[in-house]
Amino acid sequence: MELSDLKKRWNEVLDELEATNRIAWLVFFDARLANLVDGKLTLDFSDANKFPDGHDLKSAVSSTLSESLIETIKNVTGLTVTLEYK
Numbered sequence: 001m002e003l004s005d006l007k008k009r010w011n012e013v014l015d016e017l018e019a020t021n022r023i024a025w026l027v028f029f030d031a032r033l034a035n036l037v038d039g040k041l042t043l044d045f046s047d048a049n050k051f052p053d054g055h056d057l058k059s060a061v062s063s064t065l066s067e068s069l070i071e072t073i074k075n076v077t078g079l080t081v082t083l084e085y086k
Contacts, residue, residue, distance in 0.1 A: 001079045003036040009077050017072045024068040027061055034086055041073075041081040061085060 006013075010033060018025040034044040066083050074080055 001036070001077065003033060006036060006041070006073075006077065006079065007033050013069075013073055013076045016076050017069060020072065021065070021068040024065040024072075027065050028069055036081070039079075039081050040084055042084045042086055044086040046086065 014025060014029060017028065028043070031043040031045055033041065035042040070081060070083065
């Protein structure tokens with residue numbers, strides 16, 4: 001699967017994530033899909049830095065939230081990924 005394919009299905013992934021783990025959905029909703037190479041998905045949270053009080057959403061990402069996203073991506077798209085944060 002290419003990054004463009006995952007981007008086309010990202011709303012499906014987010015909808016499923018919202019239904020199964022709303023906290024994870026809140027964390028990953030503003031993440032941008034930056035890169036997908038050899039199963040490693042890079043998420044970019046830089047847009048979150050536009051908030052005046054400097055929200056750092058990367059620091060909110062626990063292993064449990066990451067696993068929820070990984071599982072949801074696999075359930076929706078069949079793609080197995082690891083995550084990297086930018």
